[in-house]
Amino acid sequence: MFAYLKRPEEGRTVTIEYEGRKLIARAGDTVAAALLASGIDRFRSTPVSQSPRGPWCMMGACFDCLLEIDGVPNRQGCQVTVVEGMTVRSQQGARRVSP
Amino acid sequence: MKPTALVIGGGLHGASAATQLARSGFRVTVVEKNYAGRHASGVNAGGVRRLGRHPAEIPLAVAALARWQRLETLIGDDGGFHPCGQIKVAENDEDMARLVSRAAEVRELGFDHEIILSREELRRRVPAVAPHCVGALACDGDGAANPYRTLTAWRRQSQREGAIWREGVQVTRVDRVPGGGWRLSTDHPDLPGLDADWLINCAGGWAGGLCGALDECVAMQPQALMLTITERVTPFLGPVIGSASRALSFKQMDNGSVMIGGGIAGCIDTGGEHADVRLAGLAQNVQTALGLFPFMRDVRVVRTWAGIEGVTGDGIPVLGLSWRHPRLIHSFGYSAHGFQLSAITGEIVRDLALEREPALPIAPFDIRRFDSSSAAARASHTH
Amino acid sequence: MKTIPLAIIGAGPAGIAAALTAARHGLKPVVFDEQPAPGGQIYRALESTPLRDPELLGQDYWHGRSLIEALRRESVDYRPGHMVWQLTRDGEIGVLAGDTAALIRAERIVLATGAQERPFPVPGWTLPGVMGAGAAQVLLKTSGVVAQAPMVLAGSGPLLYLVAVQYLRAGAKVAAILETTSKENRRLALAHIGGAIRGWRYLKKGAELLRELKRAGVRHERHVVALRAEGDETLTGVGWRTADRPDDWQHCEATTLLLHHGVVPNVQMTRALGGAHDWSEQQLCWRPRRDAFGRSDIENFFIAGDGGGIGGARAAQLQGELAALAALESLGHIDGPTLAREAAPARRKLDAELVVRPFLDALYRPGDSWRRPDDDVVVCRCEEISAGEIRRVAKLGCAGPNQMKSFTRCGMGPCQGRLCGLTVSEILAAENDQSLEQTGYYRLRPPFKPITLGQLASAAGGAPEAPARNETETAS
Numbered sequence: 001m002f003a004y005l006k007r008p009e010e011g012r013t014v015t016i017e018y019e020g021r022k023l024i025a026r027a028g029d030t031v032a033a034a035l036l037a038s039g040i041d042r043f044r045s046t047p048v049s050q051s052p053r054g055p056w057c058m059m060g061a062c063f064d065c066l067l068e069i070d071g072v073p074n075r076q077g078c079q080v081t082v083v084e085g086m087t088v089r090s091q092q093g094a095r096r097v098s099p
Numbered sequence: 100m101k102p103t104a105l106v107i108g109g110g111l112h113g114a115s116a117a118t119q120l121a122r123s124g125f126r127v128t129v130v131e132k133n134y135a136g137r138h139a140s141g142v143n144a145g146g147v148r149r150l151g152r153h154p155a156e157i158p159l160a161v162a163a164l165a166r167w168q169r170l171e172t173l174i175g176d177d178g179g180f181h182p183c184g185q186i187k188v189a190e191n192d193e194d195m196a197r198l199v200s201r202a203a204e205v206r207e208l209g210f211d212h213e214i215i216l217s218r219e220e221l222r223r224r225v226p227a228v229a230p231h232c233v234g235a236l237a238c239d240g241d242g243a244a245n246p247y248r249t250l251t252a253w254r255r256q257s258q259r260e261g262a263i264w265r266e267g268v269q270v271t272r273v274d275r276v277p278g279g280g281w282r283l284s285t286d287h288p289d290l291p292g293l294d295a296d297w298l299i300n301c302a303g304g305w306a307g308g309l310c311g312a313l314d315e316c317v318a319m320q321p322q323a324l325m326l327t328i329t330e331r332v333t334p335f336l337g338p339v340i341g342s343a344s345r346a347l348s349f350k351q352m353d354n355g356s357v358m359i360g361g362g363i364a365g366c367i368d369t370g371g372e373h374a375d376v377r378l379a380g381l382a383q384n385v386q387t388a389l390g391l392f393p394f395m396r397d398v399r400v401v402r403t404w405a406g407i408e409g410v411t412g413d414g415i416p417v418l419g420l421s422w423r424h425p426r427l428i429h430s431f432g433y434s435a436h437g438f439q440l441s442a443i444t445g446e447i448v449r450d451l452a453l454e455r456e457p458a459l460p461i462a463p464f465d466i467r468r469f470d471s472s473s474a475a476a477r478a479s480h481t482h
Numbered sequence: 483m484k485t486i487p488l489a490i491i492g493a494g495p496a497g498i499a500a501a502l503t504a505a506r507h508g509l510k511p512v513v514f515d516e517q518p519a520p521g522g523q524i525y526r527a528l529e530s531t532p533l534r535d536p537e538l539l540g541q542d543y544w545h546g547r548s549l550i551e552a553l554r555r556e557s558v559d560y561r562p563g564h565m566v567w568q569l570t571r572d573g574e575i576g577v578l579a580g581d582t583a584a585l586i587r588a589e590r591i592v593l594a595t596g597a598q599e600r601p602f603p604v605p606g607w608t609l610p611g612v613m614g615a616g617a618a619q620v621l622l623k624t625s626g627v628v629a630q631a632p633m634v635l636a637g638s639g640p641l642l643y644l645v646a647v648q649y650l651r652a653g654a655k656v657a658a659i660l661e662t663t664s665k666e667n668r669r670l671a672l673a674h675i676g677g678a679i680r681g682w683r684y685l686k687k688g689a690e691l692l693r694e695l696k697r698a699g700v701r702h703e704r705h706v707v708a709l710r711a712e713g714d715e716t717l718t719g720v721g722w723r724t725a726d727r728p729d730d731w732q733h734c735e736a737t738t739l740l741l742h743h744g745v746v747p748n749v750q751m752t753r754a755l756g757g758a759h760d761w762s763e764q765q766l767c768w769r770p771r772r773d774a775f776g777r778s779d780i781e782n783f784f785i786a787g788d789g790g791g792i793g794g795a796r797a798a799q800l801q802g803e804l805a806a807l808a809a810l811e812s813l814g815h816i817d818g819p820t821l822a823r824e825a826a827p828a829r830r831k832l833d834a835e836l837v838v839r840p841f842l843d844a845l846y847r848p849g850d851s852w853r854r855p856d857d858d859v860v861v862c863r864c865e866e867i868s869a870g871e872i873r874r875v876a877k878l879g880c881a882g883p884n885q886m887k888s889f890t891r892c893g894m895g896p897c898q899g900r901l902c903g904l905t906v907s908e909i910l911a912a913e914n915d916q917s918l919e920q921t922g923y924y925r926l927r928p929p930f931k932p933i934t935l936g937q938l939a940s941a942a943g944g945a946p947e948a949p950a951r952n953e954t955e956t957a958s
C-alpha cells in the first residue's frame with residue numbers, strides 16, 4: 001500500500017476516474033503512481049490464470065501494470081502520464097475485442 | 100545386418116522419415132546442423148490445411164490429415180492439433196467466381212473436402228469478418244497445431260524406434276562409396292565421417308545446396324517467411340482464415356493471441372542461418388488482415404519473426420528417388436506448406452527405401468522436372 | 483526515409499554524455515528516449531521531483547543536474563516520449579511517439595538503453611504489493627509516493643540500502659531489511675579487496691548508508707537463505723529462513739515487499755540486432771560485446787552505459803563520451819589523433835570507476851538458489867510458466883531457451899523475456915549440465931515493445947514491395 005508523502009499542492013493536481021471513483025493525482029504523475037498513491041495495488045487479473053497483478057518494475061519492462069486507459073486496453077500504467085478527466089479501468093483477463 | 104540410413108536435416112520431414120525408416124528395420128541417424136526444429140519446422144504457422152492445395156498435393160494432404168487425426172496413437176502426442184477448420188474468403192464477386200471454379204475442380208478430381216459457403220453461412224461461421232465478404236471456400240476437418248511440439252513428438256517417436264539424433268553437426272561433404280552407399284563428412288571433431296547405405300535429403304532451405312554438390316538440378320531458393328503475433332484477446336474466431344486473392348493466413352490461437360502470416364518474404368543474412376523481418380512486407384500483410392478484421396487495428400503486436408524455408412520454382416516439393424544416384428531419396432522444398440504434409444512423407448520415404456511402390460502418387464514431385472537436359476529431351480520428343 | 487548522421491537511444495547519463503560530446507564537436511545528434519524527461523534511471527525526474535531537499539535523494543542524484551541542464555542548453559535534438567520499437571543492422575530505426583509510428587535511418591547509432599533490475603523469482607513474487615526496490619525508488623523520485631508501513635526490503639546490493647535510506651530520510655518507515663548476502667560472499671569478496679581500496683569512495687558510501695540504517699534502528703536480518711511473499715489477492719506478509727536457523731520459517735506482516743538483487747544490462751536491442759554476447763560469470767548476466775570505446779561487433783553500432791555491462795552512473799557517463807567520440811571518428815567527423823587525445827582522460831577516469839566492481843560483484847552476487855528457484859516458483863510472469871515446467875521440458879530434449887519458448891510459450895508474452903530470460907537460461911544450463919554460452923538466450927525480434935497493428939501497418943506503409951512467390955497458395 002502506497003501514499004503521497006505530502007498531499008500534492010493545490011493547483012498542481014489532476015483528477016482522474018478509476019472504476020467510477022475520482023482520484024486526485026499530482027500533475028506529471030504516471031497513472032500507475034496515481035493509482036498506487038490512492039491505495040490501489042491490484043491493477044488487473046492475468047489472461048492465463050486470472051491471478052491478481054500490480055506494478056512490478058515501474059520502468060516499462062514487466063507489463064504487469066496494464067490498464068484500460070481512456071477506452072484503450074493493455075496500456076502500461078507506469079508509462080502513461082495522467083491527464084485531467086482521464087478514465088481508467090482495471091482489466092480482467094484477456095483484452096476484450098468487439099468485432 | 101540392418102540397412103543403414105542417414106537423414107540430413109532435423110526438421111519435420113527428416114523426423115517423419117526417420118520414424119518410419121527406423122520402424123521398418125533401418126538403422127537411422129539424423130544429422131542436424133543446428134537443433135531439431137530450429138528452422139521452418141519449429142517456427143511455422145502451424146496450419147494443417149488441405150484447402151487450396153495444388154492438385155498434385157491433394158492425395159497426400161488427404162492422407163496426411165488422416166494421420167493428424169490419430170497423431171497421438173502414432174507418435175504419443177497430438178501436437179496440439181485441433182480441427183477448427185480453414186476458410187478462404189471471397190472479398191468480391193470475382194474472388195467468389197474463382198472459389199466456385201476451384202471447388203468444382205477439386206470435385207472433378209474425386210475429392211469433396213472443399214465446400215462453398217454462401218455469404219450467410221460465412222457470416223454464421225465467422226461473425227467477425229468484414230461485411231463486404233461475399234462468401235468463402237471452406238474445409239472442415241482442417242485446422243492448426245503447435246509446430247515445435249509436433250516436431251518434438253516426431254523426434255521422440257523416432258528415438259523410441261531407435262533412430263539416433265546428432266544435433267549441432269553439419270554435413271560438409273557427401274561422397275559416394277565405391278560399391279554402393281554413402282560417406283558423409285561433418286564439421287564435428289568427434290564425427291569426421293558417417294557411412295550409410297541410404298541417404299535421405301531433408302535439408303529444407305539448404306537442400307538445394309546439397310543437390311548442387313550431388314550434381315542434381317533443382318530450382319529451389321531458401322526464403323525467410325514472416326509471421327506476426329498479437330497480444331491475447333478474448334475469443335472471436337474459430338477457423339483459420341485465408342483470402343481468395345491476397346496473401347493471408349489469420350488465426351486466433353487457443354491462448355487468445357492472433358497469428359498473421361501469408362508467406363511474405365523477409366530477408367536471410369549472408370550466413371544463411373538467420374532470418375530477419377522486413378517491415379514493409381509485414382505492414383502489407385497486416386494491412387490485408389485489417390481489411391478483413393478492421394476492429395483489430397488497436398490490438399498490439401508482441402512479436403514478429405521469420406523462418407527459413409525451401410521454396411521451389413513451381414511451388415510444390417521434391418519427393419522421390421534420385422535418378423542420378425542410387426539409394427538417394429529427396430524430401431524437401433515444401434514451399435511454405437509442408438507442415439501438414441509431414442505426417443505422411445515419412446511413409447513415402449520408407450516405401451522408396453524398401454524399394455516398393457508408394458501407396459500415393461508422387462510422380463509430380465520427381466526431381467527430374469527441373470533437369471533441363473531431361474526437359475530438353477522430353478521437349479524434343481514432342482516436336 | 484530520412485537519414486541522420488547520429489542517433490542516440492536513451493537519455494540516461496550515458497546517452498546524455500554521448501549527445502553532449504557530439505554537440506561539442508559540432509554534430510547535432512538526435513536522442514530518443516521513451517521517458518517524458520531526461521535522466522534515465524538514476525536521474526529520473528530530476529527536473530520535476532517534488533523532493534527538492536537535496537539531502538533526501540542525495541548528492542549522487544543531484545550530480546545529474548549539470549548534465550540535464552547542458553542537454554537542454556546545447557544543440558541536441560532531444561526527443562522525449564519516443565519509444566524505439568525496432569532497429570535494423572542498416573540503421574533503420576522505428577520510433578513510436580504518441581500514436582504515430584515512424585521510421586528514420588541513422589548512419590551511426592549509440593545504444594544507451596541502460597539496465598533493469600535482475601529478476602527475483604521467489605514464491606509469491608507476482609502478488610500485488612511485491613515490487614522491485616528500484617520500482618519503489620521510481621515512485622519516490624517522480625511522485626513522492628512511498629509504501630505505507632509495514633514495508634520490507636529483501637535482497638542485497640547498494641541500491642537496496644540506498645532505497646532504505648532514502649525512505650528513512652523522507653520520513654517513511656522500513657519494517658525490516660532481509661539481507662541475502664551470504665557469509666561465503668564476504669569471504670570471496672575479500673579476494674578483490676585491492677580494487678575495493680582503490681575504489682574506496684564507494685566503500686565509504688556503502689558504509690555510511692549502513693550506518694544510517696543502523697542509527698535508525700531498522701531491523702536487519704542477515705544471511706537470509708529463503709524467502710516467500712504471502713497472501714492471496716495481495717501481499718499480507720513475508721516469510722524467510724536464515725542460514726543460522728535454516729529450518730525455521732520466520733515471519734512478519736507486510737503490505738509492501740521490495741526485492742532487489744542488483745541490476746543487469748537491457749540487451750533487447752543488441753540481441754535483436756544479432757550482436758555477440760558473452761556471459762559474465764562475474765556479473766551473472768549477458769554482456770553485448772564492445773571494445774574499450776564502446777564499438778559493438780555490429781557495424782555502425784556503439785554501446786554505452788549499463789546496457790553493455792554494469793558499471794554505474796559515473797562509468798556510464800564516461801562510456802557515453804567515448805562511444806560518441808568513436809562514432810564521430812567513424813563518421814570522419816574527427817580524425818584518429820583527435821579521438822586518441824580526447825578519449826585518453828575519459829578512459830583513465832573510467833578505469834578508476836570500474837576498479838571497485840569485482841569487489842561489489844563478488845559481495846552482492848546472488849546465490850544459486852535465488853537464481854534457479856524451486857519447481858513451484860513462477861519464472862515467466864507473462865505466460866505463468868514455473869521453474870518445474872522448464873525443468874520438465876528440458877528433460878524432453880529442449881536444450882535451449884528458444885526450444886523452451888516454442889514448447890511452452892515461456893518468454894513469449896509482452897515483456898519479451900525481460901523478466902524470465904536470465905532465469906530460464908540459468909535453469910536450462912544447470913539441467914543440461916552445459917555452459918551458459920552453449921545454452922544461449924532468447925532470439926529477440928521487433929517490436930521491442932508492443933505497438934498496434936494499425937501503427938505497424940502505417941509505419942511502413944510506403945510502397946508495397948514484391949510479394950514472395952506463390953504466396954496466396956502457401957502458408958496457412
Ligand SMILES: Cc1cc2nc3c(=O)[nH]c(=O)nc-3n(C[C@H](O)[C@H](O)[C@H](O)COP(=O)(O)OP(=O)(O)OC[C@H]3O[C@@H](n4cnc5c(N)ncnc54)[C@H](O)[C@@H]3O)c2cc1C
Pocket residue numbers: 107108109110111112113130131132133134135136137138139140141142143144145146147148268269270271301302303304305306323324325326360405406407408430431432433434435436437438439440957958
Ligand atoms: C514462417 C513459416 C510459416 C509456415 N506456415 C505453414 C503452415 O501454416 N502450414 C504448413 O503446412 N506449412 C507451413 N510452413 C512450411 C513448413 O514449416 C515447412 O514446409 C516444413 O517445416 C519444412 O520442413 P523440412 O523438414 O523440410 O525443413 P526444415 O524444418 O527447415 O528442416 C531442415 C533442417 O535441415 C538442416 N540442415 C540443412 N542442411 C544441413 C546440413 N548440411 N547438415 C546438417 N543439417 C542440415 C537445417 O538446419 C534444418 O533444421 C511454414 C513455414 C514458415 C517458414
Ligand SMILES: Cc1cc2nc3c(=O)[nH]c(=O)nc-3n(C[C@H](O)[C@H](O)[C@H](O)COP(=O)(O)OP(=O)(O)OC[C@H]3O[C@@H](n4cnc5c(N)ncnc54)[C@H](O)[C@@H]3O)c2cc1C
Pocket residue numbers: 059491492493494495496497514515516517521522523524525542564565566567594595596597598599616617619620641644745786787788789794795796798930
Ligand atoms: C530502477 C532502477 C533504479 C536505479 N537507481 C539508481 C540509483 O539511484 N543510483 C545509482 O547509482 N544507480 C541506479 N541504477 C543503476 C543505473 O543502471 C545506473 O546508475 C545508470 O542509470 C545507468 O545509466 P545509463 O545511461 O547506462 O542507463 P539509464 O539511466 O538506464 O538510461 C537508459 C535510458 O534508455 C531509455 N530507453 C530504454 N529502452 C528504450 C527504448 N526502447 N526506446 C527509447 N528509450 C529507451 C530509458 O528510458 C532510459 O531513460 C538504477 C537502475 C534501475 C534499473
Ligand code: FES
Pocket residue numbers: 032054055056057058059060061062063064065066076077078079
Ligand atoms: S510496472 Fe513494469 S511495465 Fe509498468
